[in-house]
Amino acid sequence: MLSIDNMVHPAEREKSEHRREQIVRAALALLAEAPLSELSTRRIAGAVGISQPALFRHFRSREAILVEVIATARADLGHVVTRIVSTPSAPHARLGALADALVGYVTENPGLPRLLFANVAAGDSPLLSALRQLHSMQLSLVAELVREGQRDGTFDPTVEPRDAATLFVGFLQALTSSRRLEERDEPLVEQGRRLFALWLKSVMAAHPSKPANVHAEVRREGLQSVDARPLLARGVDPLDSVLAAVQAVGPGGVVKLQVPFRPTPLLSLLGSRGHAVSAEQVNGKLWVVEIVHGGAPAPEDLRELEAPEPLERVLLACARLPRGRVYLARVPRVPRLLFPHLEERGLQYAVYEEQDGTALLRVFKP
Structure with missing residues (x-):
């Protein structure tokens, strides 16, 4: 059925999307120069070169812009994660590459830490949910890479993966926060690599061993459905739930995952482990991902x-x-x-x- 929405010319839609991206990038750039309290829609509009009413045609409030800033950062980092998990390498090498990439992203986008560390939201606001989701994404990925290191015998099996992930994300946050308080000529990435080396020592096994089977026997359920949308709405990354379901169904088992976007990093991670993955967009707000454990049948x-x-x-x-x-x-x-x-x-x-x-x-x- 025709409507005003679907009669919009593709060129106009593309122009609107481009303008939204300009607004988001301008807000992120302004955050590098001024406190969050001084970031207004009028100032963002001025940086883009449009009027404030024109800005409101794309975003209804400053918070809506900031939510999109976080979503953009999450998408950018998702591409980085996809590249890292798609590259065959040891878990400690992947973690080192991830640390470099995160520090590099903050170096290129210095306004992001100001948003992450500011008291920007309370209660269950969309902005706080977006921030939680970005934080949870990093924690879940690092924890899973630590588990990989434990499985191949290079990481200490007594280390709690979630604790190691919290420390990993914490040292990166401390690094970017402290740099705002002190003048240093040293590139941020160099200091980040030294801190990563200290973190790595804390999780390495004293005597590397042969790969161990750290999975307990589980009841194979064959087929599971995971709806990630409620988790994401609470700012919780669904990686742990998805991996638990994949383990539970066992070889030849299937997991059907419902998500509001195409989870490219997850598809790459699961594909690198030999699982068959496919994603189909059902509508503008729903993707269904199919995961076949072991890739067959x-x-x-x-x-x-x-x-x-x-x-x-x-x-x-x-x-x-x-x-x-x-x-x-x-x-x-x-x-x-x-x-x-x-x-x-x-x-x-x-x-x-x-x-x-x-x-x-x-x-x-x-």
């Missing part, structure tokens, strides 16, 4: 077949399924008529209904 697509062929194809595939193996299929709808047949054959199954009414079926032969 690939789902058989039966959605275009007329009944009863999908049921017959599933039963035929399951008849050939070796013990201990998994079969995945995309079917036109939740196959309730199929369930009694699977139960008669002693097969375990789980199903996930997609937004469009189709379904993903997982069958396991014990």
